[in-house]
Amino acid sequence: MPETPAEHTDRSAVRSLLRLWPYVRPIRLRLFSAAFVAVLASCLGLVIPLVLKWMVDGPVAGRDPGGVWLGALYLLLLGLAEAGLFGLRRWLVARPLAGVEASMRADLYRHMQRLPVAFHDRWPSGQLLSRGTTDLTLLRMFLAFPLTFLFVNATTILVGFVILFDQAWSLGLVLLAPAVPLVILCSLFETKYSVAARGAQDQVGDLTTVVEESVLGIRIVKGFGRHRSQALAFHALSRRLRGTELVKARLLAGIWALITTLPELAIGAALVLGTVQVADGALSAGTLVAFLSTALALRWPVESIGFLLAMSQESATATERYFEVMDVAQERDADGDGRARVSDEPGMVFEGVEFRYPDADPASAPVLARVDLRVRPGETMALVGATGSGKTTLTALVPRLHEVTAGRITLDGEDIAGMARPRLRELVSVAFEEPTLFSATVGENVLMGAEGAGEEELRRALSVAQADFVHDLPHGLDTQVGEQGLSLSGGQRQRLALARAVVGRPRFLVLDDPLSALDVHTETRVEAALRQVLARTTAVVVAHRPSTVMLADRVALLSGGRISAVGTHQELLRTSAEYAWLMSGATEAGAGQGSSAAEDATAEEGSTR
Numbered sequence: 001m002p003e004t005p006a007e008h009t010d011r012s013a014v015r016s017l018l019r020l021w022p023y024v025r026p027i028r029l030r031l032f033s034a035a036f037v038a039v040l041a042s043c044l045g046l047v048i049p050l051v052l053k054w055m056v057d058g059p060v061a062g063r064d065p066g067g068v069w070l071g072a073l074y075l076l077l078l079g080l081a082e083a084g085l086f087g088l089r090r091w092l093v094a095r096p097l098a099g100v101e102a103s104m105r106a107d108l109y110r111h112m113q114r115l116p117v118a119f120h121d122r123w124p125s126g127q128l129l130s131r132g133t134t135d136l137t138l139l140r141m142f143l144a145f146p147l148t149f150l151f152v153n154a155t156t157i158l159v160g161f162v163i164l165f166d167q168a169w170s171l172g173l174v175l176l177a178p179a180v181p182l183v184i185l186c187s188l189f190e191t192k193y194s195v196a197a198r199g200a201q202d203q204v205g206d207l208t209t210v211v212e213e214s215v216l217g218i219r220i221v222k223g224f225g226r227h228r229s230q231a232l233a234f235h236a237l238s239r240r241l242r243g244t245e246l247v248k249a250r251l252l253a254g255i256w257a258l259i260t261t262l263p264e265l266a267i268g269a270a271l272v273l274g275t276v277q278v279a280d281g282a283l284s285a286g287t288l289v290a291f292l293s294t295a296l297a298l299r300w301p302v303e304s305i306g307f308l309l310a311m312s313q314e315s316a317t318a319t320e321r322y323f324e325v326m327d328v329a330q331e332r333d334a335d336g337d338g339r340a341r342v343s344d345e346p347g348m349v350f351e352g353v354e355f356r357y358p359d360a361d362p363a364s365a366p367v368l369a370r371v372d373l374r375v376r377p378g379e380t381m382a383l384v385g386a387t388g389s390g391k392t393t394l395t396a397l398v399p400r401l402h403e404v405t406a407g408r409i410t411l412d413g414e415d416i417a418g419m420a421r422p423r424l425r426e427l428v429s430v431a432f433e434e435p436t437l438f439s440a441t442v443g444e445n446v447l448m449g450a451e452g453a454g455e456e457e458l459r460r461a462l463s464v465a466q467a468d469f470v471h472d473l474p475h476g477l478d479t480q481v482g483e484q485g486l487s488l489s490g491g492q493r494q495r496l497a498l499a500r501a502v503v504g505r506p507r508f509l510v511l512d513d514p515l516s517a518l519d520v521h522t523e524t525r526v527e528a529a530l531r532q533v534l535a536r537t538t539a540v541v542v543a544h545r546p547s548t549v550m551l552a553d554r555v556a557l558l559s560g561g562r563i564s565a566v567g568t569h570q571e572l573l574r575t576s577a578e579y580a581w582l583m584s585g586a587t588e589a590g591a592g593q594g595s596s597a598a599e600d601a602t603a604e605e606g607s608t609r
């Protein structure tokens, strides 16, 4: 089950929300204008009770129908002005806030692309997805609504109380009485709600991860009849989320009830006291009407504080979650011109390379302990080793998908750690065992392998990878491949990935078992074409089968985190029992019987020629 990887800090909601300032800064004038317009509209609402007072004490008391009609006209105009101003506020903020959301989303995406592979290994994709979608939508809503209205409502309440005290200070004090308990209750609510809000938003991320995994893995789910267990896992997560949402709803209902009840009780008390004062002649009926209308006009600004605080708390959590990703350091890159010549040795050289995954147990042995390997210019080196010996890890170090923990890798004498990434990408091309294609056309997928490559290079690469099947697709090179290339067969995807690796004619090529999904006949054709490409590059090819090893000039055996033997296929078959066993495909028991395994492998090698 996915878990949220981030350690979240105990930052106050205001401090979290202040981090939005760089995004809000460019539209601050619009936001301030919108807030000003809203304050104006809200305060216009408070003029209505004053008109009522004038009507009750004037035209109504004096039985003047003309005056009453005039008062009604004033009320209508005030209402229209209030509605118009609120509309203007919305118009002022709608477009700029959509822009803020879009630019925050673009920044997040750009940043995620530049984060190290180790980050993506650790973070469930659903967590990233939910931060880029629901969290950012929450933030836009916060900037549009609670941010403005917390200010607008506070100003309205302040102005309202000035009017109330001006009309009848004793009744004003009665209305003010619930303020202290309400402030205390609101701060308690905020503390509790922030915990629930964080939980709910993280759980939405976990749920998104499960949905994404089951959609991408639909073939496995169906193939193994795992619908029930997947549904159960989903159900458990969604019940957990439902529970958290109910906690939020209960907290909100509680604070809402208090925020509504306490002022209502105070208004009730003021009504009784005011009526007594009117009966005693200490207060005019019009003043009491105006006082109560003002108090009722303040009901909405007070009541809405509960959910405005809730929304603000959720937005503070969303901001925290957004910056948890944005604060992760991007991949280091070399300064200067990116050239870092450290030796005169040409080719691809691994010197004392050590590597440990960042999240691995510090007490465990490193995946690569001390790898020393020299691949001469133009040479193809096959990398052979038992499952889990670190072949993929070693190949991932060359394009710097991971950084070496110790030692160095040089390409024609330049240390890759000191090389600017664009230059490294120019020099090295990779094709992984699991070929990933993007939702784009076949041609675009292949051309991703080289900036500026044209039609000619594309056709050559497709022919090298024996991927001419693309011409038979409904729209040829312009055929759109589905998500992850799922509309193509495994072998077809592998051939396109291979074409992508060779399209830029790289000086160095790293292939992680590039032929594993091909049938025997296609494999033979791809091998023949690859041989031509490999003849012109310096390459490392991870190989599991003798047929792939045959593409290489020499073979390196990776064992126990180091290169334990290097030589030609024949030499290693003779001298290394482990290599012979690996090539024979024999069972564990065969490992000890090096010579007979070697014979098997030699026989297989003969048959592949």
Ligand SMILES: Nc1ncnc2c1ncn2[C@@H]1O[C@H](COP(=O)(O)OP(=O)(O)OP(=O)(O)O)[C@@H](O)[C@H]1O
Pocket (backbone or CB within 6 Å): 121, 357, 359, 360, 367, 385, 386, 387, 388, 389, 390, 391, 392, 393, 394
């Ligand atoms: N992201 C990771 N975090 C921690 N450990 C990892 C990670 N990726 C791989 N490993 C571990 O590193 C070791 C080497 O894995 P690697 O994939 O390099 O082996 P391999 O030789 O390519 O295996 P195979 O032949 O099965 O493809 C394994 O023990 C694996 O569990």
